[in-house]
Amino acid sequence: GENVEQHPSTLSVQEGDSAVIKCTYSDSASNYFPWYKQELGKGPQLIIDIRSNVGEKKDQRIAVTLNKTAKHFSLHITETQPEDSAVYFCAATLTNTGNQFYFGTGTSLTVIP
Amino acid sequence: DSGVTQTPKHLITATGQRVTLRCSPRSGDLSVYWYQQSLDQGLQFLIQYYNGEERAKGNILERFSAQQFPDLHSELNLSSLELGDSALYFCASSVGSNSNQPQHFGDGTRLSIL
Numbered sequence: 169g170e171n172v173e174q175h176p177s178t179l180s181v182q183e184g185d186s187a188v189i190k191c192t193y194s195d196s197a198s199n200y201f202p203w204y205k206q207e208l209g210k211g212p213q214l215i216i217d218i219r220s221n222v223g224e225k226k227d228q229r230i231a232v233t234l235n236k237t238a239k240h241f242s243l244h245i246t247e248t249q250p251e252d253s254a255v256y257f258c259a260a261t262l263t264n265t266g267n268q269f270y271f272g273t274g275t276s277l278t279v280i281p
Numbered sequence: 282d283s284g285v286t287q288t289p290k291h292l293i294t295a296t297g298q299r300v301t302l303r304c305s306p307r308s309g310d311l312s313v314y315w316y317q318q319s320l321d322q323g324l325q326f327l328i329q330y331y332n333g334e335e336r337a338k339g340n341i342l343e344r345f346s347a348q349q350f351p352d353l354h355s356e357l358n359l360s361s362l363e364l365g366d367s368a369l370y371f372c373a374s375s376v377g378s379n380s381n382q383p384q385h386f387g388d389g390t391r392l393s394i395l
Contacts, residue, residue, distance in 0.1 A: 200381035211283065211371050211386035212324070219381070257324065261380040268314070268326035268339050268380055 170195045172260050174272025181248050182280050189275045191258035192240040198260040201241050202269070203232060206255045215256075216243070248279045284308065285387035287372050293393045299360040302390045304372030306353055312336070312375045313355040314384055315347055319368040330355055331378040359392070367394045 171194040181187050191201075199220040204212035218225045218232045218241065225232050229248075234241040241260075245252055255276050259269040284307035292300055306313050315327040326339035330349035341347075344362075349355040359366060369391050373384040 202383060204386075209388070211285070211287075211373075211388045213283065214383050214385065217383060268329065268337055269324075269384060270326075271324040273323050 170198055170260050170262060170270040172258060172270045172272045174258050174275060176275060177273065178276045178278075180278045180280060183248060183250060185248055187245045187248055187252070187277055187279075189243045189256055189258070189277070190240060191242070191260075191272050192238075193260040193270075194239070195260075195262055196236070196239060198239075198262045200261045201232070201234060202259050202261075203230075203243050204257045204259065206257065206274075208254075212257060245277075248277075250279050250281050253277055253279045283385040283387060285372055285374050285385055287370075287387035287390050289390060290388070291391045291393070293395060294362060295395050296362055296364060298362050299358065300362065300392065302357040302359070302370055302372075302392075304355045304357070304374075304387060306355070306372075306374030307385055310374035310376050310385070311353065312378055312384075313349055313353070314373040314375070315341075315355070315357050316371045316373065316386075317368050318371060318389070324371070327357070329378075336378055337380075362394050364394050367392055 174191045202217035206212045231244040255274045258272040286305040311332045314329045327341040329337040347357045369389045371389045373386045
Protein backbone atom coordinates (compact mmCIF):
# COMPACT_ATOMS: atom_id res chain seq x y z
CA GLY A 169 0.00 0.00 0.00
CA GLU A 170 0.86 3.65 0.26
CA ASN A 171 2.88 5.29 3.06
CA VAL A 172 2.34 8.99 3.71
CA GLU A 173 4.65 10.96 5.98
CA GLN A 174 3.74 14.43 7.21
CA HIS A 175 5.90 17.13 8.79
CA PRO A 176 5.97 18.95 11.09
CA SER A 177 3.73 17.40 13.71
CA THR A 178 3.24 20.78 15.40
CA LEU A 179 3.58 24.29 14.00
CA SER A 180 3.14 27.68 15.66
CA VAL A 181 3.07 30.89 13.65
CA GLN A 182 2.26 34.50 14.33
CA GLU A 183 -0.96 35.83 12.91
CA GLY A 184 -0.35 37.14 9.42
CA ASP A 185 2.63 34.88 8.76
CA SER A 186 2.63 31.93 6.36
CA ALA A 187 2.45 28.25 7.32
CA VAL A 188 3.79 25.36 5.27
CA ILE A 189 3.06 21.67 5.86
CA LYS A 190 4.83 18.99 3.85
CA CYS A 191 3.94 15.43 2.97
CA THR A 192 5.75 12.68 1.12
CA TYR A 193 4.28 9.55 -0.38
CA SER A 194 5.83 6.28 -1.42
CA ASP A 195 3.84 4.98 -4.38
CA SER A 196 4.38 6.78 -7.65
CA ALA A 197 0.96 5.54 -8.82
CA SER A 198 -0.82 7.80 -6.33
CA ASN A 199 -2.92 10.25 -8.26
CA TYR A 200 -5.08 12.29 -5.89
CA PHE A 201 -3.96 14.34 -2.90
CA PRO A 202 -6.55 15.98 -0.65
CA TRP A 203 -5.92 18.12 2.42
CA TYR A 204 -8.24 18.14 5.39
CA LYS A 205 -8.67 20.49 8.35
CA GLN A 206 -9.96 19.03 11.59
CA GLU A 207 -11.20 21.24 14.39
CA LEU A 208 -11.76 19.98 17.91
CA GLY A 209 -14.84 17.81 18.13
CA LYS A 210 -15.42 17.87 14.38
CA GLY A 211 -14.74 15.59 11.48
CA PRO A 212 -12.06 16.30 8.86
CA GLN A 213 -13.14 18.99 6.42
CA LEU A 214 -11.79 19.03 2.88
CA ILE A 215 -10.03 22.34 2.24
CA ILE A 216 -8.20 21.76 -1.05
CA ASP A 217 -7.13 18.90 -3.28
CA ILE A 218 -4.85 18.35 -6.24
CA ARG A 219 -4.59 15.68 -8.90
CA SER A 220 -1.42 14.21 -10.30
CA ASN A 221 -1.74 16.01 -13.64
CA VAL A 222 -1.50 19.43 -11.95
CA GLY A 223 1.53 20.99 -10.26
CA GLU A 224 -0.16 23.71 -8.22
CA LYS A 225 -3.61 24.77 -7.15
CA LYS A 226 -4.70 27.85 -5.23
CA ASP A 227 -7.88 28.84 -3.42
CA GLN A 228 -7.69 32.28 -1.81
CA ARG A 229 -5.15 32.01 1.06
CA ILE A 230 -4.58 28.29 0.59
CA ALA A 231 -2.39 26.66 -2.04
CA VAL A 232 -1.09 23.17 -2.65
CA THR A 233 1.94 22.19 -4.69
CA LEU A 234 2.79 18.74 -6.01
CA ASN A 235 6.18 17.44 -7.11
CA LYS A 236 5.59 14.02 -8.68
CA THR A 237 9.26 13.38 -9.32
CA ALA A 238 10.17 13.85 -5.68
CA LYS A 239 6.87 12.38 -4.51
CA HIS A 240 5.99 15.18 -2.19
CA PHE A 241 3.24 17.74 -1.86
CA SER A 242 2.81 20.76 0.39
CA LEU A 243 0.08 22.92 1.84
CA HIS A 244 0.70 26.65 2.01
CA ILE A 245 -1.47 28.97 4.08
CA THR A 246 -0.75 32.68 3.72
CA GLU A 247 -1.85 35.56 5.96
CA THR A 248 -2.75 33.13 8.72
CA GLN A 249 -5.62 33.93 11.08
CA PRO A 250 -6.47 32.52 14.52
CA GLU A 251 -9.35 30.56 12.98
CA ASP A 252 -6.78 28.63 10.92
CA SER A 253 -5.71 26.91 14.15
CA ALA A 254 -6.58 23.22 13.77
CA VAL A 255 -5.08 19.86 12.87
CA TYR A 256 -4.32 19.44 9.19
CA PHE A 257 -4.09 16.08 7.45
CA CYS A 258 -2.72 15.27 4.05
CA ALA A 259 -3.74 12.14 2.19
CA ALA A 260 -2.81 10.24 -0.92
CA THR A 261 -4.77 7.73 -2.87
CA LEU A 262 -4.20 5.27 -5.67
CA THR A 263 -6.98 3.37 -7.31
CA ASN A 264 -5.15 0.19 -8.20
CA THR A 265 -5.07 -1.13 -4.63
CA GLY A 266 -8.54 -0.23 -3.48
CA ASN A 267 -10.59 2.87 -2.88
CA GLN A 268 -9.09 4.28 0.27
CA PHE A 269 -7.27 7.35 1.45
CA TYR A 270 -3.88 6.96 3.14
CA PHE A 271 -3.58 9.75 5.67
CA GLY A 272 -0.56 11.46 7.11
CA THR A 273 -0.23 11.67 10.88
CA GLY A 274 -1.44 15.27 11.09
CA THR A 275 -0.02 18.71 11.87
CA SER A 276 -1.36 20.72 14.77
CA LEU A 277 -1.24 24.35 13.64
CA THR A 278 -1.51 27.15 16.18
CA VAL A 279 -1.84 30.74 14.99
CA ILE A 280 -0.83 33.16 17.73
CA PRO A 281 -2.78 36.43 17.70
CA ASP B 282 -21.83 21.20 7.50
CA SER B 283 -20.62 18.31 5.32
CA GLY B 284 -24.07 16.79 4.90
CA VAL B 285 -22.90 13.48 6.38
CA THR B 286 -24.78 12.54 9.54
CA GLN B 287 -23.46 10.16 12.16
CA THR B 288 -25.26 8.86 15.23
CA PRO B 289 -24.78 8.60 18.09
CA LYS B 290 -22.18 11.28 18.84
CA HIS B 291 -20.97 9.50 21.95
CA LEU B 292 -21.19 5.90 23.05
CA ILE B 293 -19.99 4.45 26.33
CA THR B 294 -20.07 0.72 26.87
CA ALA B 295 -18.20 -2.13 28.47
CA THR B 296 -15.79 -4.76 27.22
CA GLY B 297 -17.42 -7.70 25.51
CA GLN B 298 -20.42 -5.69 24.36
CA ARG B 299 -21.68 -4.97 20.85
CA VAL B 300 -22.55 -1.58 19.36
CA THR B 301 -23.89 -0.23 16.10
CA LEU B 302 -22.82 3.06 14.59
CA ARG B 303 -24.96 4.69 11.95
CA CYS B 304 -24.13 6.94 9.02
CA SER B 305 -26.28 8.79 6.49
CA PRO B 306 -24.28 9.97 3.47
CA ARG B 307 -24.65 13.27 1.67
CA SER B 308 -27.58 13.44 -0.69
CA GLY B 309 -26.54 11.94 -4.01
CA ASP B 310 -23.46 10.15 -2.70
CA LEU B 311 -23.36 6.42 -3.35
CA SER B 312 -20.14 5.51 -1.55
CA VAL B 313 -19.71 5.29 2.19
CA TYR B 314 -16.35 4.86 3.90
CA TRP B 315 -15.61 4.06 7.53
CA TYR B 316 -12.46 5.24 9.30
CA GLN B 317 -11.10 4.77 12.80
CA GLN B 318 -9.15 7.60 14.42
CA SER B 319 -7.06 6.89 17.48
CA LEU B 320 -4.20 8.82 19.05
CA ASP B 321 -1.55 6.24 18.21
CA GLN B 322 -2.82 5.08 14.80
CA GLY B 323 -4.15 8.24 13.19
CA LEU B 324 -6.93 7.93 10.60
CA GLN B 325 -7.19 4.34 9.43
CA PHE B 326 -9.45 3.16 6.63
CA LEU B 327 -11.74 0.31 7.61
CA ILE B 328 -14.13 -0.42 4.76
CA GLN B 329 -16.00 1.07 1.79
CA TYR B 330 -19.44 0.35 0.40
CA TYR B 331 -20.74 1.52 -2.93
CA ASN B 332 -24.43 1.37 -3.74
CA GLY B 333 -25.01 -1.44 -1.27
CA GLU B 334 -21.99 -3.57 -2.06
CA GLU B 335 -18.63 -3.87 -0.37
CA ARG B 336 -16.01 -2.21 -2.58
CA ALA B 337 -12.80 -2.08 -0.58
CA LYS B 338 -11.51 -3.36 2.71
CA GLY B 339 -8.77 -1.96 4.90
CA ASN B 340 -7.52 -2.92 8.34
CA ILE B 341 -10.90 -3.96 9.65
CA LEU B 342 -10.97 -6.53 12.42
CA GLU B 343 -13.05 -9.68 12.04
CA ARG B 344 -15.06 -8.53 15.08
CA PHE B 345 -16.20 -5.54 13.02
CA SER B 346 -18.67 -5.63 10.15
CA ALA B 347 -20.58 -3.12 8.10
CA GLN B 348 -23.38 -2.93 5.61
CA GLN B 349 -25.06 -0.37 3.38
CA PHE B 350 -28.82 -0.43 3.04
CA PRO B 351 -31.02 0.30 -0.03
CA ASP B 352 -31.57 3.86 1.20
CA LEU B 353 -27.74 4.17 1.20
CA HIS B 354 -27.30 4.67 4.93
CA SER B 355 -24.64 2.49 6.46
CA GLU B 356 -24.05 0.82 9.78
CA LEU B 357 -20.81 -0.28 11.37
CA ASN B 358 -21.17 -3.10 13.88
CA LEU B 359 -18.49 -3.62 16.50
CA SER B 360 -18.68 -6.75 18.64
CA SER B 361 -16.75 -8.36 21.51
CA LEU B 362 -15.46 -4.91 22.30
CA GLU B 363 -12.02 -4.46 23.81
CA LEU B 364 -10.46 -1.49 25.56
CA GLY B 365 -8.34 -0.85 22.49
CA ASP B 366 -11.44 -0.25 20.39
CA SER B 367 -11.95 3.09 22.11
CA ALA B 368 -11.59 5.65 19.34
CA LEU B 369 -13.37 8.09 17.10
CA TYR B 370 -15.17 6.42 14.22
CA PHE B 371 -15.80 8.53 11.15
CA CYS B 372 -17.99 7.95 8.18
CA ALA B 373 -17.30 9.68 4.87
CA SER B 374 -19.16 9.68 1.60
CA SER B 375 -18.42 10.40 -2.03
CA VAL B 376 -20.35 10.46 -5.25
CA GLY B 377 -18.69 7.55 -7.00
CA SER B 378 -16.71 4.45 -6.17
CA ASN B 379 -13.21 5.65 -6.98
CA SER B 380 -11.00 7.08 -4.28
CA ASN B 381 -9.58 9.81 -6.51
CA GLN B 382 -12.45 12.10 -5.68
CA PRO B 383 -13.38 14.12 -2.58
CA GLN B 384 -14.65 12.33 0.48
CA HIS B 385 -16.82 14.29 2.89
CA PHE B 386 -16.68 13.37 6.55
CA GLY B 387 -19.25 13.37 9.31
CA ASP B 388 -18.42 14.57 12.81
CA GLY B 389 -17.85 11.07 14.09
CA THR B 390 -18.94 8.81 16.91
CA ARG B 391 -16.73 8.77 19.98
CA LEU B 392 -16.68 5.25 21.39
CA SER B 393 -15.43 4.74 24.94
CA ILE B 394 -14.96 1.24 26.31
CA LEU B 395 -14.87 0.97 30.08
